[in-house]
Amino acid sequence: MFDKIKGQEQAINILKRSIKERKIASSYLFHGPEGVGKFTTALYFAMAVNCLAESEEERPCGQCISCYKTSQLNHPDLFYVFPAPNFKVTSRGEIEDNKLLAEYEKFISNKRESPWKEFFFGGNIEIRIDSIRLLMSRINLSAVEGRYKVFIIENADMMNISTANAFLKTLEEPPKDTIIILTSARPESMLQTIHSRCQKVSFYKLSRQIIEEELTEERGVDQIVARMVARIADGNMEKAISMAEEQDNDSREQALKFMQFALNRDDLGFISFIDYYRSSKTQSELKEIIQNLIIWVSDLLFSQESPDDVVNVDKLQFLDSVAQKIPALDIQLNNFILFLETMLKKLEGNVNPHLISIEIYFKLVRLFK
Ligand SMILES: [Zn+2]
Structure with missing residues (x-):
């Protein structure tokens, strides 16, 4: 399934090799411009390490129950942290306020169904200390169903200093069955100490041709529209897809x-x-x-x-x-x-x-x- 991610062969090869050689790092930093596949790659990697397909070559298969749950952001061993308004999450990880819960669910369903669409929350967003505390309380429990617990922290640069410092402790000694993946388009604004504890994986802007092909061949977009948005999108696939939809x-x-x-x-x-x-x-x-x-x-x-x-x-x-x-x-x-x-x-x-x-x-x- 990794071949669905276009134009990031270098990153994909690093990850595939780490699975094959059983040298999975405990933390990764996926960095590169916006809209080029960092989150999708993190999700596919999470699928791959917990996939139930017998042949390793086929992982992630995208068919098994584990892949399905991961793709739906519903796997008990997948923990997804993203910049958000204050959802007033309880220590059990629940959102009690109905309005906030509805907003959270709207975000998740957008992420599942049309992740290329930008989602705008009502309030100011950041990665909150309570999300990190929740993550820390989960990290020492063993995996429920899968081989690994995977923590994806999207736009990890959106932590303030004290949250980043609290998080740093987690990065020091994560348990063996843990993979932490940070994604960021602004890695320069993250603590150097976070950088040094992660294996870095670079992502790049996509060529016009790759964007055009994805739009016409995979998404049935008209050739002229595809050419046009590929030119405007400046290497950003997410932007290209949402523009093609609106166009x-x-x-x-x-x-x-x-x-x-x-x-x-x-x-x-x-x-x-x-x-x-x-x-x-x-x-x-x-x-x-x-x-x-x-x-x-x-x-x-x-x-x-x-x-x-x-x-x-x-x-x-x-x-x-x-x-x-x-x-x-x-x-x-x-x-x-x-x-x-x-x-x-x-x-x-x-x-x-x-x-x-x-x-x-x-x-x-x-x-x-
Ligand atoms: Zn699978």
Whole structure:
């Protein structure tokens, strides 16, 4: 099952070898950018060490009851710690307040069903001292069903100093049947003493090609959408998957229309077109249009310099004819892309969406003049 994790061969090989040679470390630090598979790898590793498949080669099989329980975050020997608001967990590890319990369950079900989706809690989040105390009380008990007890601490950098110091004691001498896996995209903000007690495993940004393949081959995403989000996602698979889910072809068409109004200098047409995007309700739609505009403008550039990189391959002829009319193409278009990125940030910062659209429109008009 490890082969489902794409682009992290180095990390996977280290882990597979440690199982094969029976040299499993007691603590690991999985570090690398966000959205590249650190948590999934930790979960698969937990599945592998407790998998019931007879052949070691097949572990994790993903089929046995132990794999199933682990994948559902439901295995009695899997202990999952993550940055959270104060759930007021009791010393028995229970959440008594119904509202807090519901929030906790919502988080867990999101993690099971669509882990690529970012989850936002109501309150401030951190890894809390009571989670670490609970972990410490569990660590000395023996495994219930599996060969190992696995503790996954996600975004371990989100512990404050005193929590980190309390946790350090656990890292000093974990019992033999214990594996602690810390994941972090910001390992530099963790205590050096934590670093030195863990075996470090590096994770890397994913290539555009890997993201594109995962989206089209494993998730049935349309080729053009896959190309587009792979370009925007900057090596982050989680971001790419959630963007592909939200993306509908409509915003591609709308962005094309946006551009065509400017090309034809149809100011009145544009004003009525953009009227729909005035309100804050349509802000996310406008954001998608601008993201798509960035792709269209990049495509103008690629159509002249490297046609293989064009996202909107079905409009190559159109792109080519427009691009040929723009003088000093690369400088102008690169500047324009930077400008659009600034506009996106402004939109997120709640600048009036209507003003932003109009500013983009007139800049496009000048570009196509
Ligand atoms: Zn299994």
